[in-house]
Amino acid sequence: MAGRRRGRGRTGKVVAGAAIAVAAAAAVAAALGVDFRSLFASPEAEATQETPETAEVTQTTLTETVAIAGDLGYGDALDLGCLLSGTVTDLPAAGDVIERGDRLYSVDDTPVVLMYGALPAYRPLQAGAEGADVEQFEENLAALGYDGFTVDDEYTDATAAAVEEWQEDLGLDETGAVELGRIVFAPDAVRVGTVDLQLGAAAQPGSTLLTYTGLDKVVTVEVELDYQELVVVGDPVTITLPDGTEATGTVTGSETAVTEEQSGGETEDVTYLEVTVAADDAAVFDALDQASVDVGFAGDSAEDVLAVPVEALLGLAEGGYGVEVVDGETTEIVAVDTGLFADGFVEVSGEGLEAGQSVVVPS
Structure with missing residues (x-):
């Protein structure tokens, strides 16, 4: 697809019409004793065009994080x-x-x-x-x-x-x-x-x-059986505290539990995993007693792929997505296929797309 240069002039017909108008304005200004150049003076800031925000196309491994709400407490009583x-x-x-x-x-x-x-x-x-x-x-x-x-x-x-x-x-x-x-x-x-x-x-x-x-504060998470493959005792997890602070943790226990739920006026047993998570640094819980936190379990991974920030994706008129690749003073829209989304990035592939290129990230 042809590149398009940012800030190019209008077509020839528009420029010609503008020249006639400028000449007429100059004559009027001369008759009135006005400095013609002052009519077209503009602050320097107005002539400056903002440089678009960009991000680099990286070659990396993406790992999806599945966040599940849990409760901070002291574990099972x-x-x-x-x-x-x-x-x-x-x-x-x-x-x-x-x-x-x-x-x-x-x-x-x-x-x-x-x-x-x-x-x-x-x-x-x-x-x-x-x-x-x-x-x-x-x-x-x-x-x-x-x-x-x-x-x-x-x-x-x-x-x-x-x-x-x-x-x-x-x-x-x-x-x-x-x-x-x-x-x-x-x-x-x-x-x-x-x-x-x-x-x-x-x-x-x-x-x-x-x-x-016990005395140690732990996070208890109820994990649906659909996500049980994410739970491995000893695996690392991320813990997001109520103020948004993130800490690292470890899965310390997992056992099957059953609870009763009402559905359509009937009671049915629902089986789930009761998962216990400990913070690697127990001090991160010192200011908290009982609270709701999010636990991030590692999900699918995509190794050695090209990735860009999700914000760099553009919706194309013909459908699908593209990214705006920067090449010097010009940019080019490149259609991409998307893969795994993880931690604010997305796996992309497209003709001519390479690691190290810059793509526009709309502010």
Whole structure:
């Protein structure tokens, strides 16, 4: 397609007509004693033509980003059940942080204590017991500063002696044995979510007293199964905060979940992926408590392609798209085929289009 020069003059007939008009104006000006040249003086700024904004055609790899809304919080809340019978006499408040050795709640004015470990408490512990739960408990005793025993999978008399010291410090009967329900194991420190019972309520084995989460803020995203191929645990993602700030993150978990939705007056089960995302720098969440954020998952990619800003595309009268390629002082419209759109750029290909060329980007 022929190039067109910006700012060219009019055709010959128009110029000729203008010359006659100029001559007549000059005669009138002379009769009136007016300097003819002053009639056609114009500010210098008016004669200056703006240079169009341009962008370079680049050869690159484009990766589509699929943004899905998520919720910033502390992850899934877990129920904390009671294994003791009696009256609830002390409870934490929502938001409290409980660490190893701290009181979670009290029944009949005796504390139930948090310790760290992956194995739940499932039996009383006393001299003669052996197993992984014994070693887990002894690791906690040692971490709390009690000694005189060997940390292993055997609950010995030495372990019982250390337990008596621990019980004395807690105000418990010094039996040297740990009843079932006196300790609760969690992987790390916990943050209290909701408190389900009130002081004075009856505590019964199996009843839920409160919910808790971990301390780290994470983003939870509900991903439709149509997009499940985008979710890979360990893959990087982008996190867009409410103020528009972007941060990098990592997919840390994904599990299938089911929810009920109303459709046409009927209830149906909808299956989705509940995806957990952690920020690479947890400090980006410091100023936020609970908020809605966007998580960008990597989608389709196009490698080693020509790309221009999406704004450079022109709609052609005959249909399709083109770009305005700059060549010195002239420009030429080049028809292009478009491919992948990603992050404000679009994959393009067209006859004569090459990396390094400049294209007009309308302001």
